[in-house]
Amino acid sequence: MSSVVDIRAYVDPSIIPIVVFVDLQQEYIASPRALAIPSAAEAIVHCRAALTHARKIGWPIAFVRWSGRSPFFNQATRFSRWIEGCQPTGADMIFERSQPSCYASAEFSEVVASSGGNLVLAGFAGETACLSTAVDAFHRGHRLTYLANASASHGLDDIGGGELHSAVTKVIGLYGDVMPTNAWISATSRSPRSFGKPRLVNPSSGFA
Numbered sequence: 001m002s003s004v005v006d007i008r009a010y011v012d013p014s015i016i017p018i019v020v021f022v023d024l025q026q027e028y029i030a031s032p033r034a035l036a037i038p039s040a041a042e043a044i045v046h047c048r049a050a051l052t053h054a055r056k057i058g059w060p061i062a063f064v065r066w067s068g069r070s071p072f073f074n075q076a077t078r079f080s081r082w083i084e085g086c087q088p089t090g091a092d093m094i095f096e097r098s099q100p101s102c103y104a105s106a107e108f109s110e111v112v113a114s115s116g117g118n119l120v121l122a123g124f125a126g127e128t129a130c131l132s133t134a135v136d137a138f139h140r141g142h143r144l145t146y147l148a149n150a151s152a153s154h155g156l157d158d159i160g161g162g163e164l165h166s167a168v169t170k171v172i173g174l175y176g177d178v179m180p181t182n183a184w185i186s187a188t189s190r191s192p193r194s195f196g197k198p199r200l201v202n203p204s205s206g207f208a
Contacts, residue, residue: 019054022064022123024086027079039152046150046181053185063088067096101132117142122150126168134175144176
């Protein structure tokens with residue numbers, strides 16, 4: 001089955017986003033390790049759905065992972081490995097950084113800027129990597145769509161992870177668009193004309 005590529009994407013590359021999956025690594029599901037997120041399993045289901053959709057329609061995909069000398073995400077252990085079903089292929093881009101924002105990778109920053117500055121973001125953790133990436137994208141004049149239910153956050157002090165994620169999602173909504181994964185898939189499945197125009201969803205209405 002052949003696919004049709006919108007010719008406008010060659011003239012205006014911002015029409016087609018880069019779909020970015022951040023830190024889909026075993027560290028976040030390795031309970032009872034400190035960085036494991038109890039609600040990660042549900043978010044991973046949505047990440048897989050977003051990944052399958054992006055591959056089906058042929059959009060560029062980037063995986064960004066944490067890499068540093070630390071007891072966490074240590075490359076000598078299995079905890080830095082990709083989560084099963086969320087691994088990159090040879091057609092995907094892979095970037096590494098040692099600070100929360102994806103833009104801490106100079107290569108990632110250059111690729112996004114030279115591709116029109118349009119990205120879709122999913123992954124972990126909402127309160128760190130996703131939030132800082134959204135702020136950095138805004139400061140660079142880039143357009144970001146955050147798939148809120150394809151992400152999850154840690155708790156903080158007496159604030160539970162779910163409650164904090166809801167708050168973080170509202171903050172990210174100040175810097176970019178927020179959508180549930182199924183709505184994004186539906187919006188970007190209609191026609192090439194809708195590729196660069198995701199429907200904004202009020203974070204307070206829920207993520208499912």
